[in-house]
Amino acid sequence: MHTKKTKVKRIPKRGHYDFETIAQILDEDFICQVAFVHEGYPVVIPTIYGREGKYLYFHGASTSRMLVNMEQGFEVSVNVTLVDGLVLARSGFNHSLNYRSVVVFGKAILVTDDAEKEAALEVVSEQIIPDRWKELRPIKAKELKATSVLKLSLEEASAKIRTGKPVDDKEDYALDVWAGVLPIEKRYGAPIPDPDRHKDEPLPDSVKNLLKS
Amino acid sequence: MHTKKTKVKRIPKRGHYDFETIAQILDEDFICQVAFVHEGYPVVIPTIYGREGKYLYFHGASTSRMLVNMEQGFEVSVNVTLVDGLVLARSGFNHSLNYRSVVVFGKAILVTDDAEKEAALEVVSEQIIPDRWKELRPIKAKELKATSVLKLSLEEASAKIRTGKPVDDKEDYALDVWAGVLPIEKRYGAPIPDPDRHKDEPLPDSVKNLLKS
Numbered sequence: 131m132h133t134k135k136t137k138v139k140r141i142p143k144r145g146h147y148d149f150e151t152i153a154q155i156l157d158e159d160f161i162c163q164v165a166f167v168h169e170g171y172p173v174v175i176p177t178i179y180g181r182e183g184k185y186l187y188f189h190g191a192s193t194s195r196m197l198v199n200m201e202q203g204f205e206v207s208v209n210v211t212l213v214d215g216l217v218l219a220r221s222g223f224n225h226s227l228n229y230r231s232v233v234v235f236g237k238a239i240l241v242t243d244d245a246e247k248e249a250a251l252e253v254v255s256e257q258i259i260p261d262r263w264k265e266l267r268p269i270k271a272k273e274l275k276a277t278s279v280l281k282l283s284l285e286e287a288s289a290k291i292r293t294g295k296p297v298d299d300k301e302d303y304a305l306d307v308w309a310g311v312l313p314i315e316k317r318y319g320a321p322i323p324d325p326d327r328h329k330d331e332p333l334p335d336s337v338k339n340l341l342k343s
Numbered sequence: 344m345h346t347k348k349t350k351v352k353r354i355p356k357r358g359h360y361d362f363e364t365i366a367q368i369l370d371e372d373f374i375c376q377v378a379f380v381h382e383g384y385p386v387v388i389p390t391i392y393g394r395e396g397k398y399l400y401f402h403g404a405s406t407s408r409m410l411v412n413m414e415q416g417f418e419v420s421v422n423v424t425l426v427d428g429l430v431l432a433r434s435g436f437n438h439s440l441n442y443r444s445v446v447v448f449g450k451a452i453l454v455t456d457d458a459e460k461e462a463a464l465e466v467v468s469e470q471i472i473p474d475r476w477k478e479l480r481p482i483k484a485k486e487l488k489a490t491s492v493l494k495l496s497l498e499e500a501s502a503k504i505r506t507g508k509p510v511d512d513k514e515d516y517a518l519d520v521w522a523g524v525l526p527i528e529k530r531y532g533a534p535i536p537d538p539d540r541h542k543d544e545p546l547p548d549s550v551k552n553l554l555k556s
Contacts, residue, residue, distance in 0.1 A: 135384070135386075140403070161424060161426055161440075163376035163378070163387050163389075163422050163424070164387070165376070165378030165385040165386065165387035165420070166385050167380050167383075167384070167385050170380075171348070171380070171418045171420070171448070172378040172379050172380050172385055172417075172418060172419060172420045173348075173378065173420050173446075173448075174376050174377070174378035174387055174420045174421065174422040174446065175422065175446065176376075176422055176424040176442070176444055178440065190353070204385075205384045205385060206385060207378070207384070207385045207386050207387045208387065209376050209387040209388065209389055211374060211376070211389040213374055215532075216471060216472060216531075218472070218475065218550070220479070220480075221479055221480060221482070221486070222464065222468055222475075222476060222479050222482055222486075223482060223483070223486040223489075223490070225468065225471075225472075225475075227374075227391065229389070231389050233386075233387065233388065235384070235386075251435065255435055255438065258429060258438075259429060259431070259438075262431070262435075262438075263435060265520060265521075266433070266434055266435050266520065267433075267434060267515070267518065267520075269434070269435055269436060270436070273434070273435075273436040276436075277436070295535075295537050295538060295539065296537055302480070303539065303541060304541060305480065306542070306544060307478060307479065307480075307544065307547075308478075308536070308540075308544040308545065308546060308547045308550065309536070309537040309540060309544075310534055310535050310536040310537045310540075311534070311535040311537075312531050312532070312534050312535075312550060312553065313531065313532035313533070313535065314529060314530075314531060314532070315529070315530055315531070315532050316527060316528070316529055317527075317528055317530070318429075318525050318526065318527060318528070319428075319525070319526035319527070319528050320526070321523055321524070321525050322508075322523050322524040322525075322526065323521070323522070323523040324508050324509055324522040324523045324524075325508060326508065326516065327521075327522060327523075328516060328517060329519075331519060331520065331521040331522075332521065333521060334520075334521045337431070337521065337525060340525065
């Protein structure tokens with residue numbers, strides 16, 4: 131939904147408001163920044179999330195400051211930013227970044243139903259390591275109780291995207307300065323088995339698949 | 344400075360308050376999330392930054408919503424998060440992330456002196472691509488005018504860090520489940536020269552050094 135809040139004001143041509151674009155960006159990461167107002171001042175905290183359908187799910191210990199605030203019904207703003215590359219132009223002024231970013235506005239709702247809560251935790255787990263959840267023992271009742279889960283509608287969200295080559299001032303194209311894009315890549319390194327393992331477990335499919343991705 | 348705001352409340356043993364630790368984390372990245380309160384609701388926006396001494400510097404077009412807000416003296420909260428690895432435990436509940444994160448609170452100040460402004464832009468540029476600034480033509484007066492620069496003291500800041508192996512419930516160590524850490528690495532891909540270049544400029548030292556780093 132395109133509202134006054136979500137409208138991309140700075141460089142409007144980079145703004146996108148369709149759900150597919152927003153969902154694709156959200157699905158490429160699992161870390162977001164959640165901002166809220168606490169005693170009148172802004173607070174921003176990183177946290178992990180999962181997306182399913184038109185909702186983001188967050189979890190945390192029932193005691194965390196962020197979650198306590200959300201339970202009281204404070205509005206939040208959430209950002210996910212993927213940095214795709216450095217854009218080197220012929221002037222400092224025209225240097226830029228290639229990025230894909232989503233900002234969501236809304237009120238996070240506490241999930242109180244245990245079945246919905248457990249399903250949401252699986253969504254968050256799947257977002258980070260697909261198929262890990264089914265490799266694990268079921269969650270215990272006391273663990274579920276110690277965890278708060280919140281959901282946030284994606285109704286009020288927008289994306290901002292920059293792609294492609296540098297854009298320089300006309301006269302600067304004559305300068306003998308290298309210009310172009312330096313891509314930024316994220317990858318997983320070699321897995322480090324827990325030194326406290328009781329035997330040499332083989333690498334699970336979930337990790338193998340992440341390493342292939 | 345350790346204040347009520349900066350105190351790490353959730354898992355306090357992960358909190359760090361010494362300047363060196365905070366500066367080291369900030370120096371490993373150049374993207375942060377800035378949160379502020381706009382018309383009563385929280386807004387979070389990604390932006391690039393540079394650190395010099397005990398200040399963070401931000402820049403943007405003089406017209407951007409974030410900067411307009413800052414000029415009016417709104418308080419901000421800034422987060423930088425480095426995600427170092429996935430921590431796979433023997434239960435879903437004990438899965439975690441290895442990360443290093445900094446949260447800063449304070450009032451961003453508009454830099455109005457032109458020399459200080461230009462120096463700050465160099466700080467931001469150096470944070471992203473060391474030594475690029477000196478490869479470029481000097482910034483023009485109209486470019487400097489079109490750019491706003493803000494500085495934020497690091498006086499009120501804290502870091503939160505998790506490192507190392509998974510920590511499981513005692514009885515779960517007997518489970519036949521792979522546990523360990525999957526490191527996350529960031530690297531630069533092969534540079535893509537601007538298709539609009541007028542001749543085949545050699546790769547500059549700044550880019551060569553980034554690729555080596």
